Amino acid sequence: MEEQIANRLSQIDKARVPRHIVVIMDGNGRWAQKNGMDRYFGHQEGVVSLHKMVETAGDLGVQYLTAYTFSTENWKRPQEEVDALMALVVIAIERETPGLMKNNVRLLAIGDIDRLPQDTRNSLQACINATSKNTGLTFIIALSYSARWEITEMVKAVAQEVKAGELAVEDITEDVVSAHLTTAGIPDPDLLIRTGGEHRISNYLLWQLAYSELYFSDVYWPEFREEHLYEAILDYQKRERRFGKTGEQIKLNK
Ligand code: IPE
Ligand code: IPE
Ligand code: MG
Secondary structure, three states, X not given: OHXXXXXXXXXXXXXXXXXXXXXXXXXXXXXXXXXXXXXXXXXXXXXXXXXHHHHHHHHHOOXXXXXXXEEHHHHHOOHHHHHHHHHHHXXXXXXXXXXXXXXXXXXXXXXXXXXXXHHHHHHHHHHHHHOOOOOOOEEEEEXXXXXXHHHHHHHHHHHHHHHOOOOOHHXXXXXHHHHOOOOOXXXXXXXXXXXXXXXXXXXXXOOHHHHOEXXXXXXXXXXXXXXXXXXXXXXHHOOOOOOOOOHHHHHXXX
């Protein structure tokens, strides 16, 4: 097994590792239920998977990793589960901050942070501040995030600038739009990984995913390990990203 994992790792072309990987960490609840446990244990185990993913991505030289941790729609879950998830975020951040420092990881958050409970916001902000000067992997957690929320906020911000006379309508370009999203300055994802068997985007990074490669895994998130990440990257490296051009053009680098 160990040998097999090492073998997969050795097949990865280190020069073509995706710069930005985004993950929809799905399947925590079903994993717990499958094992006769409460959904909460699935979320707890999901934190372990995320810890391993941050380490593995950093080791591979991935520059950005964005993890869908809690969506705008997830606020509609039973209050008990929402509360447990918010408390788990605090526990995880406090436990993980020393490791993030040691591994030179910078934490960022995207989403409607104002909706989070005060203690969740506080520990998040403390970790963002503590890791702000780290220069390795940028680890972005999407919390209370949805793409439609984000796009709506972007439209409001752009409209305000137009209204204030700071921006002309003719000057609204794709770059202007990108610069007004929560991901401003962060390169678009190269690879999206969704675990847990569903084949949908669930309101994640709709603008940013325009040309990302999509990879779906049936593995439940609490069981997702480095070998699964290697598998996803190897699959990604087999693909030809054409961005609308022909295969011929890509081969000739035109
Ligand atoms: C993903 O796992 C984690 C969150 C959405 C917070 P789920 O909790 O959605 O797990 P399933 O899909 O019910 O198995
Ligand atoms: C998507 O998972 C959001 C996160 C992983 C945080 P869900 O389990 O909420 O997705 P849907 O609603 O089943 O599509
Ligand atoms: Mg789910």
